[in-house]
Amino acid sequence: MTNDTGAGKPADSSSDGKETSNWPDGEPDFPKPGKRLTLGHIADQLGISTATVSLALRDSPLVADETRERVKKTAEEVGYIYNRSAASLRTARSQIVGVAVHDILNPYFAEIFSSLEDVLEEQGQMIFICNHRDDVKRQRAFINTLLQHRADGLILCPSVGTTAEEINRLVGQGIPVTLMCREVSGVWAPSIHGDDLAGSYAVTKHLISQGHSKIAMVGGRRGSSAGRDRNAGWRKALIDAGLDPDAQLDIPEMMTQADGRKVVPDILQARERPTAVMCFNDLVALGMMPVFRRMDVEPGPDIAITGYDDVDGAASRTPALTSVCNHPDKIGRLAALTLLRQIAGERVPHRPILIEPELRIRESSPPHGVRLGPRLVE
Template sequence: MTDDTAPEKPASGVLAPDGSAVDDFQEDEVTGEFFKPGKRLTLGHIADLLGVSTATVSLALRDSPLVAEETRLKVKKTAEDIGYIYNRSAASLRTAKSQIVGVAVHDILNPYFAEVFSALEDVLEEQGQMIFICNHRDDVKRQRAFINTLLQHRADGLILCPSVGTTTEEINRLVGQGIPVTLMCREVPGVWAPCIRGDDVTGAYAVTKHLIDQGHEKIGMIGGRRESSAGRCRHHGWRKALTDAGIDATKQLDIPELMTQSDGRKIVPEILNAKNKPTALMCFNDLVALGMMPVFRRMDVEPGPDMAITGYDDVDGAGSRTPALTTVCNHADKIGRLAALTLLRQIAGERVPNRPILIEPDLRIRESSPPQGVRLGPRLVE
């Protein structure tokens, strides 16, 4: 607990209030106060300089709307001038709120998650929340270490795109301890927490049906971690669309686990050498699809006319490639904002239903998924 009382100015030839000799003190060039070197500055120093209460100083440093803007600016400038650093840990002990929220995803390098993070960050920062972010890389031990660190910092809540291997019990344990938790993008069955995610079955079904409508009957499914809900649901949507069209899904090329552009680049030779070589590909995400396209060209297979390719997520730039990528818009901004708002409701003490909230996806039909032999986009000049 910090002491908010500034040391009294010692009189010459007498001891200071704590019994120290006058020679142990120095005069602050900014404030004119005497202090012992190494003694931490407190809210009281700022309050005395400005003639306001320590409560006003504390609120101002937290950007509270209860304090006039002019006063907030004066407090912050004075704090900067004297080198005061706000003690968030001490404040959290007084208010039971740390103003810290943890956000954990499996791939922050994926532009889709960068868009999700940007949207939720805007909402949380409007409410004065500081964000700690973890890129757990689908390593459940890494995720657990991050969550333990959050608990040590008395975080107000957690937004989690759960790692493969996350158990229902560990999420429910957090909720049972009173920690607000919101899942996003991936679901863990049976948890006592809300989940905000896209309707992956519907999206995968729509893009696969589009390829069928273009005349394709050999449609491969490329990528997706099937241990995650997103991987399972998109795979299910692909299979369902094929089955509904009378196409045997078990005879199609089906390659799981691929997630990145590097994965997409590496898998092209295997696709071209497969016995059940497809004429169209439904990729788990845009990264896998975009990774494939230049490698297909180098192997004299033109994306679109020679191999129809679709992605998922509609990341920034997907529509500006040659050919422009057909994909599923998974509404990163909506998912991010709703995840943040849902967590803030929990932090405020509201009871939020622990059921998935599905965001309806939109199919974006572009040039990369024509009927076989048809070119919709311009020929790329190399």
């Protein structure tokens, strides 16, 4: 079947069977099939310069609102797609920023991403996301892809195994880099994260104040700064209270709800069974709680449990989970603003910027044998 309207020519059928054009100034001069639409086609159609068309498509304030809307409407009608790669060659900017984290399924990172996305999108930046899963090879492949697309910068929660040399190589090439949530010693880039040592110290001290002396720590990749610092805070609080951390149950590497479910038998079968568990994050804690309950050990009265990050929903569990708020909104916003400063050419000190954590005490961490929350009806 042939197309009687002609390729790419919008038309309406009038009541007498004749076709009438939607274009007030006659048919636009479209390129022949197989040729790309260019800025010049839109410029010729509207009688303006290609520079004005380019500025309008990039929402430049130098173009009047009415002209900008005419350009965008025409581009949409003719099916023009802005060539970002060609524009980046002209401006040395791609308006692309890469964001890489190790667990995009963790609600904590979703909150961080939402905050930094708001800031970056305000500045017209498109975001490429990588869930590297703590696989340094996967992270490196993503960074190489960003370089091929001439990305303006990178916000990175570095994978375990990331070296200072590879980050410094990027910085040395002029690529703006900001680390978040974790730091790598010796990098020439700023890092934004919560004070993990202070947060874990505070929550462990809280458990000690509730009368607990057998306090397990579960989780945290000790090859990451967050894993090391939260473990160090737990150890310091125990030592300051005259307790030996090496006599406590310490189970590393647990990171997810599945890990939390899996580790419960190990806790209950420990030679010195703990009366409290400080979890590396909320996911591990939330994974544990229903399994403890199924094994007739009630979270709260029978075993105190604390989390970390205070994700959405932690306060609405039964019992409500004691956790450490790490202010993901502040971390995401500050990471984005710090990167934008670098993209603009500003020199930013390469040092950690620590966000003060906030302990939020709830029902899950009472003294042993004390119930603060309601009993669940079986």
